[in-house]
Amino acid sequence: MLTGSEIQQTLRMIDQQHLDIRTITMGISLLSCADPNPEVCCRKIYDKICRKAERLVPTGEQIEAEFGIPIVNKRISVTPIALVAAGCETEDYVPFAAALDQAAKTCGVNFIGGYSALVQKGLTEADKKLMRAIPEALATTDFVCSSVNVGSTRAGINMDAVRTMGEVVKKTALRTADTDGFGCAKLVIFCNAVEDNPFMAGAFHGVGEAESVINVGVSGPGVVYHALQSVKGQPFDVVAETVKKTAFRITRMGQLVAREASTRLDTPFGIVDLSLAPTPAIGDSVARILEEMGLEVCGTHGTTAALALLNDAVKKGGVMASSHVGGLSGAFIPVSEDEGMIAAARAGALTLDKLEAMTCVCSVGLDMIAVPGDTTAATISAIIADEAAIGMVNNKTTAVRIIPAPGKSVGDTVEMGGLLGSAPVMPVHTGSAEDFIARGGRIPAPLHSLRN
Amino acid sequence: MRAIVTVVGQDRVGIIADVCSLLANNKVNVLDISQTVLQEYFTMIMLVDTAGAELPFAELVKYLREEGEKIGLSIHVQREDIFNAMHRI
Numbered sequence: 001m002l003t004g005s006e007i008q009q010t011l012r013m014i015d016q017q018h019l020d021i022r023t024i025t026m027g028i029s030l031l032s033c034a035d036p037n038p039e040v041c042c043r044k045i046y047d048k049i050c051r052k053a054e055r056l057v058p059t060g061e062q063i064e065a066e067f068g069i070p071i072v073n074k075r076i077s078v079t080p081i082a083l084v085a086a087g088c089e090t091e092d093y094v095p096f097a098a099a100l101d102q103a104a105k106t107c108g109v110n111f112i113g114g115y116s117a118l119v120q121k122g123l124t125e126a127d128k129k130l131m132r133a134i135p136e137a138l139a140t141t142d143f144v145c146s147s148v149n150v151g152s153t154r155a156g157i158n159m160d161a162v163r164t165m166g167e168v169v170k171k172t173a174l175r176t177a178d179t180d181g182f183g184c185a186k187l188v189i190f191c192n193a194v195e196d197n198p199f200m201a202g203a204f205h206g207v208g209e210a211e212s213v214i215n216v217g218v219s220g221p222g223v224v225y226h227a228l229q230s231v232k233g234q235p236f237d238v239v240a241e242t243v244k245k246t247a248f249r250i251t252r253m254g255q256l257v258a259r260e261a262s263t264r265l266d267t268p269f270g271i272v273d274l275s276l277a278p279t280p281a282i283g284d285s286v287a288r289i290l291e292e293m294g295l296e297v298c299g300t301h302g303t304t305a306a307l308a309l310l311n312d313a314v315k316k317g318g319v320m321a322s323s324h325v326g327g328l329s330g331a332f333i334p335v336s337e338d339e340g341m342i343a344a345a346r347a348g349a350l351t352l353d354k355l356e357a358m359t360c361v362c363s364v365g366l367d368m369i370a371v372p373g374d375t376t377a378a379t380i381s382a383i384i385a386d387e388a389a390i391g392m393v394n395n396k397t398t399a400v401r402i403i404p405a406p407g408k409s410v411g412d413t414v415e416m417g418g419l420l421g422s423a424p425v426m427p428v429h430t431g432s433a434e435d436f437i438a439r440g441g442r443i444p445a446p447l448h449s450l451r452n
Numbered sequence: 453m454r455a456i457v458t459v460v461g462q463d464r465v466g467i468i469a470d471v472c473s474l475l476a477n478n479k480v481n482v483l484d485i486s487q488t489v490l491q492e493y494f495t496m497i498m499l500v501d502t503a504g505a506e507l508p509f510a511e512l513v514k515y516l517r518e519e520g521e522k523i524g525l526s527i528h529v530q531r532e533d534i535f536n537a538m539h540r541i
Contacts, residue, residue, distance in 0.1 A: 002499075065510040
């Protein structure tokens, strides 16, 4: 029999500490939708998504009601469109985004990911067409998310793609200037992208995946923060143990929901992604966890070490609680989506350089960062290259989701709304990287012996 | 299906009776009750079996929440599985 205090602990986590299932994401393979006629292909894409994900949202809501645990997002990820559309006789890939957007609206999900290309080693004609279409696709759709993988530990970094993506980010910002460059919030540039990530904007359904699959992303920075408040001043061994135990509990719940959703939707269970994903709500911040460890403000010296401990302990606690762990699993540090990060960035304590260092030890990378609107495409490419290099050398996933907000400068704020929050515009280095980015070619894959 | 019912509200005469009648009317069987009064606040945790209930579970949750509000009580019903997942291996 459960004890009263155990029941109340769970209720407190949900009611007061923002514990939730961040997303149930259904991955759907669209490889069977390929057709030389682009219109037929778009219709097949729409039909297949609607057929597979028809019951996703009502099922999610039903589970939410029965278990009393909020399931914040229901989403869909699909096979990278550059692969699906490669056989189509067309130059224009924007209609594929429109088909995805329509399907998302019909199914009632709030994002659909997979307007993607995997170009870590080279670009096919289809990849080029897709990358060219991204600004228009993101400007003319509501729910479509795009990602491009420009590097990997095995392939190195495709610097031609990095150069192109700097330009694509700029064009996307300008094309959505009326919303402060909101399109860029739906665009991620990866190194070592994972095939089963349920989190947006970087979700896509990898080619090694089944026909369809259910992936679940859990969250709970607030729960970890509260747990750490009870071990103030104690050594890091205690801190790590506390985070592990909390992560275990959170993940067990994610596993339960994932299994339940998988059974009800008659779709195989893929993975649970054990991520600490913050929201702009007070008390749901990763930055505040780091500060609870004893830092005056997130971004000061010691932040990287604190984040390294947190990230590792979350994984250690989580892996024991789920039969299959995957996705991005770790602590996210999206600046605009984290109340503590926003405050630290506004105060000037958290800089782009410190964030870059933090991405060496945690999940993903430079996420939801607003930079001045006059930042050049080459500088954005260089930021992408730096981040990709960290991922490539450290054999981890890194990403860049950056918003060069048109007309904004340092000190301004970009309002994204909802879970995407608001981002203070951060300064970038002004030294030019034009000649560096203009070189193109590939940065070779790193050596994995003689490690120093 | 086993579920956990939690009831919170200002203490007064007859809360347990009120909640139990709501449950009985819906053919929900009470298996265990623990309750306490803390600073005039009544808190009760019940383990119930909803196997005989006529309403589907999600509707039962909604019905009890709404009926609770009418009599000044916050009533939550959740499947027991979520608590077991979190606290039992």
